[in-house]
Amino acid sequence: xxxxxxxxxxxxxxxxxxxxxxxxxxxxxxxxxxxxxxxxxxxxxxxxxxxxxxxxxxxxxxxxxxxxxxxxxxxxxxxxxxxxxxxxxxxxxxxxxxxxxxxxxxxxxxxxxxxxxxxxxxxxxxxxxxxxxxxxxxxxxxxxxxxxxxxxxxxxxxxxxxxxxxxxxxxxxxxxxxxxxxxxxxxxxxxxxxxxxxxxxxxxxxxxxxxxxxxxxxxxxxxxxxxxxxxxxxxxxxxxxxxxxxxxxxxxxxxxxxxxxxxxxxxxxxxxxxxxxxxxxxxxxxxxxxxxxxxxxxxxxxxxxxxxxxxxxxxxxxxxxxxxxxxxxxxxxxxxxxxxxxx
Numbered sequence: 001x002x003x004x005x006x007x008x009x010x011x012x013x014x015x016x017x018x019x020x021x022x023x024x025x026x027x028x029x030x031x032x033x034x035x036x037x038x039x040x041x042x043x044x045x046x047x048x049x050x051x052x053x054x055x056x057x058x059x060x061x062x063x064x065x066x067x068x069x070x071x072x073x074x075x076x077x078x079x080x081x082x083x084x085x086x087x088x089x090x091x092x093x094x095x096x097x098x099x100x101x102x103x104x105x106x107x108x109x110x111x112x113x114x115x116x117x118x119x120x121x122x123x124x125x126x127x128x129x130x131x132x133x134x135x136x137x138x139x140x141x142x143x144x145x146x147x148x149x150x151x152x153x154x155x156x157x158x159x160x161x162x163x164x165x166x167x168x169x170x171x172x173x174x175x176x177x178x179x180x181x182x183x184x185x186x187x188x189x190x191x192x193x194x195x196x197x198x199x200x201x202x203x204x205x206x207x208x209x210x211x212x213x214x215x216x217x218x219x220x221x222x223x224x225x226x227x228x229x230x231x232x233x234x235x236x237x238x239x240x241x242x243x244x245x246x247x248x249x250x251x252x253x254x255x256x257x258x259x260x261x262x263x264x265x266x267x268x269x270x271x272x273x274x275x276x277x278x279x280x281x282x283x284x285x286x287x288x289x290x291x292x293x294x295x296x297x298x299x300x301x302x303x304x305x306x307x308x309x310x311x312x313x314x315x316x317x318x319x320x321x322x323x324x325x326x327x328x329x330x331x332x333x334x335x336x337x338x339x340x341x342x343x
Contacts, residue, residue, distance in 0.1 A: 154170070154172075157224065158266055160235050160262040160275035166183035178190065178193075179191045181208070200218050208230075213229070225238040236275035250266050251342065256335050262275075269285075270286075292326075293324040295316070295338075297318045299315070302315070307331075322338070323339050324338040
């Protein structure tokens with residue numbers, strides 16, 4: 001059957017219209033990396049990339065090819081970018097930065113595209129350095145300075161008063177003094193008191209059977225002397241340093257003549273000290289041997305600071321056990337004196 005030209009033309013027009021309609025609906029567009037449309041005769045649909053948070057998604061679908069609807073869009077774009085940067089290290093020991101957020105996966109590309117892989121989470125930030133180390137231990141305490149040496153001095157001497165005679169031992173330790181007094185007819189008693197380093201002043205007290213006794217004097221060089229009061233009387237005392245190889249011999253005696261009383265002396269080497277009624281005595285022992293009365297020994301000379309120095313108060317002889325001689329106060333009174341080692 002012969003076709004009419006009009007029919008042929010109509011057929012072509014219908015084909016064209018149908019083709020155009022098919023071309024306009026050929027690709028479905030996906031705004032979020034959706035699947036690319038199949039290519040018709042027209043241009044294939046553009047497939048938008050993945051969301052911004054996940055990095056760029058699939059690329060645009062390939063342009064439509066031939067009538068068979070050319071190849072779909074290219075493989076979906078790479079996954080989202082790697083998560084946030086590594087956290088900065090904390091300062092002064094503070095914690096590191098937080099984990100980075102994971103990147104979103106890429107959307108689907110064209111029909112042949114695949115979703116991009118999810119981005120890798122950011123690593124934990126490195127912790128900041130710790131604070132400074134604790135300060136070192138303090139230095140040890142400095143050694144204490146050595147204490148000063150305590151001075152100890154011992155004296156031995158005699159008491160001589162109105163009707164009283166006796167001996168004493170006294171020890172100084174630093175600024176304290178203590179000792180024992182033995183007065184004839186009384187029980188020995190203890191003295192305690194003080195010593196002034198600057199002046200050498202000594203003050204001590206003790207309780208004898210007859211009552212309280214107070215001793216006041218001065219230590220000068222190797223000699224100590226002064227006065228005492230109480231216990232029924234008053235008088236003088238005198239002594240010398242004893243100990244450390246130094247021996248002090250005490251002689252207890254009396255004097256007679258123009259006056260009478262107690263005559264007690266001490267000897268240490270060639271030095272003499274002593275006390276009589278109202279007077280302190282000092283003297284020296286010579287190298288000459290002499291005999292006075294019943295005593296043969298070294299010659300001696302005794303003076304008293306309270307009497308004129310024109311003539312000695314006494315002369316005589318002294319041995320290891322006794323002493324004897326004559327006295328003259330240079331005021332018209334004369335006499336003799338004698339003594340032996342004190343009990």
